[in-house]
Amino acid sequence: MNRTSSANPADQKHSRPHTHALLTLALALSLSACSTVSVKTDSNQVTKESLRSAQMLGKLVTTPVSLLGNVATTSTDILKQATRLESQDREVDAAGCYLKAAVDAYQLLASGAEPPGSEAEKALIDLHNLSLSRFAELWMHDPRRDGTPGPFEFSCNGEKIDAQLSPGSTYHSGYFDRAIPAAAVKQKGVVSKTRDGLGAAFVGIREQRPERAKELKFYPPKGLHVPVTLTMDNCRTGSDGKTRVTVSLRNPMLEQTVKLNGRSVPIAADFTAPIAVILAGRSETMWGLEGFFEADQRVNQSGIFLTEPYDPKRIPVLLIHGLVSVPIIWRDIVPSFTSEPELSTRYQFMVFTYPSSYPIAESALLLREQLAAMRAHFDPEGDDPLSRNMVVAGHSMGGILTHTLVADIGDNLWKVFSDEPFDSLPIDPARKENIREMLFFDPDPAVRRAIFISAPHRGANMATGGLVGLISRTASLPTDILEATTNVIEPSTGAKLGLKVSLDKKVTAVQSLEPDAPMVQALDVSPYRRGIIYHSIIGDRGKGDTPDSSDGVVEYWSSHQEGAASELIVPTDHGAYKSPLAIDEIKR
Structure with a gap:
């Protein structure tokens, strides 16, 4: 179905509800207290920390004359010199001094x-x-860089150093447009996941650019933000007095160690900083509300987005947010997974985002279309796990979308509307085909495992509330979505067909979650695809009253699924995805 971003004129006046109404809906849906991700970057702080390390070495010197004492003294002087050169806009010279300090410590x-x-x-x-x-940050701006691996000559106090990128480097010299030292990133609103070790941890950024439209089609609008670590692999001083250094840009999610003096040492990494930088300034609550009420404007930002470069060998894990929500909810879960080698080397993570006021059937169609497009782009032969072995996890309404991927729904959804054959529907062929796409679909054979988190499989009583329903209808949907969900059939024709559900009113996701809503009814009577493994994570607010429990939004009777491989009750509200117990269960 072709989607447009123009709203129905009749609804334009409602596209900016009063703040009171927005907050009322947020409260009505029992959104947990959500924080804004804030980030400050300060490269000067990295230099200060480097100086402190040099001064710490001086305090550890136990003999009057030693290599350690010499490095401590010279490094302090060199770093101060680098700071002065940088203040004079002599960045190449400053980079040489930072490199010299790094070389001395490495040797x-x-x-x-x-x-x-x-x-x-x-x-x-x-x-x-x-x-x-600091060297690498300045090197990124070196006017001599032309995408080649080098060598590039630097100098400090008359000593010359050649730096070259290793042929075995995971990323080539020109791959990243920007690199932010992880040590310079100070963040709030995210849980830090790091690994101590050797190397300079960075946020590597490859920007979205017109010439990369095809390459970065399934990456975030702000571009690719990933953890990357620069390591010094070889460092030798020749008879000519010049030091030659080989460095590598490594992916710390796939590589855990490097060699140092014949022994393996961990590669330093910061798995949270990339998430923090790309989400800087984002408020979970307001972003989610905007995605709900401004669907007509947000539709062009919808899709499946990878959190790292696509890997044809690793199993994709697709994360789907829920109603009045956005992918920011996964900000702590993704680093928690990528920081664990047994997970990061087997799985790759991606998120699906969509205007959450869309009717469920429309969002499910968008999800299927995006999966098909991604497979055509990355795996046209259908040989990768993307086409053969996926895991999908969804929170709240995202759990319902996950359910649509693994349910053998047949014609159950149409039967909710009518007992007459669908082919007898007397409407325009083009519109009829659009409806067919939404109502008739097969389970996705690539999805092997599904994880439902606080999912209202049988609907939520809260969705029937008058205030919630009233406010939800102020959501501004795109014209084609309105046409697909309103006035599909003339009332007189509908009466002749014996339609059991009205098709002449505006429907949003909230109405789609009412216990008697068509998709909810259809999924409840549809079996799971043969061989699918599914799990449930359900909150009870710590009351321990299951099966009479509720997470404050969804009751246990709605979340519970017979045949689940596991069902975990966690003492949380509707935000069960934030629970350490839930995160551990997903890892398991």
């Missing part, structure tokens, strides 16, 4: 002079990582 680490795990080694690693971070 001492590689010598094995300091015992593994000692305070001196920890301080050297900090000095190396932070200095390398």
